[in-house]
Amino acid sequence: MPAKAAGAAPPQYVITAENLTKTYGDVTAVDGISFSVSAGESFGLLGPNGAGKSTTMKMIGGVAQRTSGSLTIMGLDPEQHGPEVRAHLGVVPQQDNLDEELKVRDNLLVYGRYFGLPMSYLRPKADELLEFAQLTDKAKSKVDALSGGMKRRLTIARSLINEPRILLLDEPTTGLDPQARHILWDRLFRLKEQGVTLILTTHYMDEAEQLCDRLIVVDKGRIMAEGSPASLIREYSTREVLELRFGSERNASIAAELEGIGERLETLPDRVLIYTNDGEGALEEVSGRGLRPLTSLVRRSSLEDVFLRLTGRSLVD
Amino acid sequence: MTEPSFTEDMTGSPTAAPPLRAHSPEVSAAKARRWGAFYYAEQVLRVMKGYGWSIFLYSVGQPAAYLFAMGVGLATLVDTNTTSVFFGGVSYIAFIAPALLISAAVMTAATEFTFPVMDGFRWRRVFYGPHASPLTPEQIAGGQIIAVTCRFLLQSVIYFVIVAMFGASPSGWGWGSVLVATLAGLSFGLPLMAYAASIKEDKGQFAMVMRFIVMPLFLFSGTFFPLDTLPVLVRWIGWISPIWHGTELGRVMTYGYGESPVLTIIHVVFLLGLAWLGWVLTKRQFVRRMGQ
Numbered sequence: 001m002p003a004k005a006a007g008a009a010p011p012q013y014v015i016t017a018e019n020l021t022k023t024y025g026d027v028t029a030v031d032g033i034s035f036s037v038s039a040g041e042s043f044g045l046l047g048p049n050g051a052g053k054s055t056t057m058k059m060i061g062g063v064a065q066r067t068s069g070s071l072t073i074m075g076l077d078p079e080q081h082g083p084e085v086r087a088h089l090g091v092v093p094q095q096d097n098l099d100e101e102l103k104v105r106d107n108l109l110v111y112g113r114y115f116g117l118p119m120s121y122l123r124p125k126a127d128e129l130l131e132f133a134q135l136t137d138k139a140k141s142k143v144d145a146l147s148g149g150m151k152r153r154l155t156i157a158r159s160l161i162n163e164p165r166i167l168l169l170d171e172p173t174t175g176l177d178p179q180a181r182h183i184l185w186d187r188l189f190r191l192k193e194q195g196v197t198l199i200l201t202t203h204y205m206d207e208a209e210q211l212c213d214r215l216i217v218v219d220k221g222r223i224m225a226e227g228s229p230a231s232l233i234r235e236y237s238t239r240e241v242l243e244l245r246f247g248s249e250r251n252a253s254i255a256a257e258l259e260g261i262g263e264r265l266e267t268l269p270d271r272v273l274i275y276t277n278d279g280e281g282a283l284e285e286v287s288g289r290g291l292r293p294l295t296s297l298v299r300r301s302s303l304e305d306v307f308l309r310l311t312g313r314s315l316v317d
Numbered sequence: 318m319t320e321p322s323f324t325e326d327m328t329g330s331p332t333a334a335p336p337l338r339a340h341s342p343e344v345s346a347a348k349a350r351r352w353g354a355f356y357y358a359e360q361v362l363r364v365m366k367g368y369g370w371s372i373f374l375y376s377v378g379q380p381a382a383y384l385f386a387m388g389v390g391l392a393t394l395v396d397t398n399t400t401s402v403f404f405g406g407v408s409y410i411a412f413i414a415p416a417l418l419i420s421a422a423v424m425t426a427a428t429e430f431t432f433p434v435m436d437g438f439r440w441r442r443v444f445y446g447p448h449a450s451p452l453t454p455e456q457i458a459g460g461q462i463i464a465v466t467c468r469f470l471l472q473s474v475i476y477f478v479i480v481a482m483f484g485a486s487p488s489g490w491g492w493g494s495v496l497v498a499t500l501a502g503l504s505f506g507l508p509l510m511a512y513a514a515s516i517k518e519d520k521g522q523f524a525m526v527m528r529f530i531v532m533p534l535f536l537f538s539g540t541f542f543p544l545d546t547l548p549v550l551v552r553w554i555g556w557i558s559p560i561w562h563g564t565e566l567g568r569v570m571t572y573g574y575g576e577s578p579v580l581t582i583i584h585v586v587f588l589l590g591l592a593w594l595g596w597v598l599t600k601r602q603f604v605r606r607m608g609q
Contacts, residue, residue: 099441115345121340
């Protein structure tokens with residue numbers, strides 16, 4: 001990000017949400033959240049399943065009506081100006097909804113037509129996007145012949161057909177193998193470099209750390225914390241974490257004997273976490289107390305630890 | 318990404334080819350607001366093209382088989398044993414031809430307005446892709462209807478040509494039965510589409526519709542014999558049936574069936590009214606379901 005000049009104009013927000021709320025009957029899916037996203041920013045919503053991330057994305061995408069609060073996309077209310085708002089967006093839904101009866105390239109052409117784009121633009125653009133998504137050799141294949149990762153890349157390519165300046169990605173890599181995830185991250189990172197604003201929901205902490213400039217941690221429809229991945233880790237966790245496993249029967253009982261080591265202790269069913277700025281030193285102290293864990297691991301703190309601290313629960317249930 | 322290519326302009330100086338650019342979101346939104354339903358219809362027609370041959374063979378095979386069987390089989394028997402007055406002064410094959418044409422459109426409606434709708438909302442969720450574009454739920458519903466209407470027209474034209482080849486449309490207005498068949502298809506299909514859009518889970522409802530709605534309507538709508546030959550107790554099935562209203566109108570078109578003009582108007586109003594009601598309910602259902 002370029003350094004801000006003194007007296008520079010405030011960032012221009014492309015998305016602004018104030019007390020955004022969505023209820024389904026008695027269930028409150030999104031509970032009065034407020035946030036803003038600047039142009040070119042990569043903004044994440046991190047939270048477990050059912051936290052209200054997808055519902056928030058649907059409201060931003062102008063396909064679900066809010067119950068209360070205000071929301072503007074490019075200065076427009078998506079409920080009043082649905083087509084105008086959606087014309088600015090590229091959307092990658094959580095569940096692929098490609099047209100499996102059409103060929104790969106035809107999916108791009110057809111989708112582009114929904115934006116009123118002429119074939120003279122769409123034909124070369126489809127080829128360019130297939131190359132971007134590394135699917136050129138699959139152009140004439142039927143969609144159902146593609147792997148999960150390829151379908152996801154095609155969905156991303158499809159979302160770019162109208163050259164959107166804002167891309168909404170709802171759990172873009174859920175269900176993909178590690179290699180497919182890394183290819184996708186690479187493609188998304190390139191878009192970010194091109195200045196596309198990315199709005200991303202995920203329950204993968206590594207994905208959020210890789211792709212997001214700033215994120216909100218969401219749980220039960222509410223914002224628990226907001227900031228960059230590094231600042232959140234700094235604020236809500238320690239530099240390192242010592243993970244100890246004594247066996248599922250013994251973790252809880254041994255936790256009492258670990259009191260006083262590190263800054264904070266978290267006992268989970270399968271392991272004990274010691275939050276400290278010196279993981280190796282903490283491990284030595286554990287050994288010094290005559291305790292012999294089955295396994296031990298010193299690692300850097302992650303957003304998973306932030307989430308655990310804020311909610312007392314793990315991100316992936 | 319490829320390097321921009323260079324071309325010579327009129328003055329002979331090299332200029333870069335303009336980069337590939339989409340028009341602005343504002344233009345996209347304006348175009349979608351105006352033509353969105355047709356954009357979606359284009360997609361449905363592309364998908365239909367994938368099974369175009371089966372549509373064509375169905376469109377040709379069904380009338381040919383029915384008319385041949387009825388023409389050389391049943392019609393011979395019927396025409397020998399009854400007076401033509403019983404069938405409005407025309408041969409039996411001319412009597413049933415418009416009924417078969419209309420029934421074929423209604424049966425296509427029973428297929429095209431059920432499974433693809435369930436597919437769009439539930440199975441492959443194909444309606445949700447365009448819903449993220451500038452298209453509105455009403456336009457997605459409208460596009461589906463436009464595309465199916467195209468299929469009704471194509472199928473009915475083929476049917477009518479075969480009917481004419483069998484000499485079963487003596488009137489010069491026979492071609493009008495193509496429009497009547499299309500209207501009957503919409504009149505039956507649009508309320509059914511609204512119902513299909515309301516179904517959250519497939520529990521065999523569409524098979525029930527075929528067995529307990531489409532087939533009784535086909536059999537008791539004056540298709541193979543005049544409605545007034547049926548006992549009064551079951552005649553109401555015809556009165557509420559788009560097949561009967563369409564068939565009677567079709568007969569007016571293909572052989573100048575002499576019914577009261579008031580009745581002809583009632584047929585048109587009934588078919589248009591049912592189609593309109595179906596459209597209103599379908600729109601409401603699409604907006605409600607896609608806005609959740």
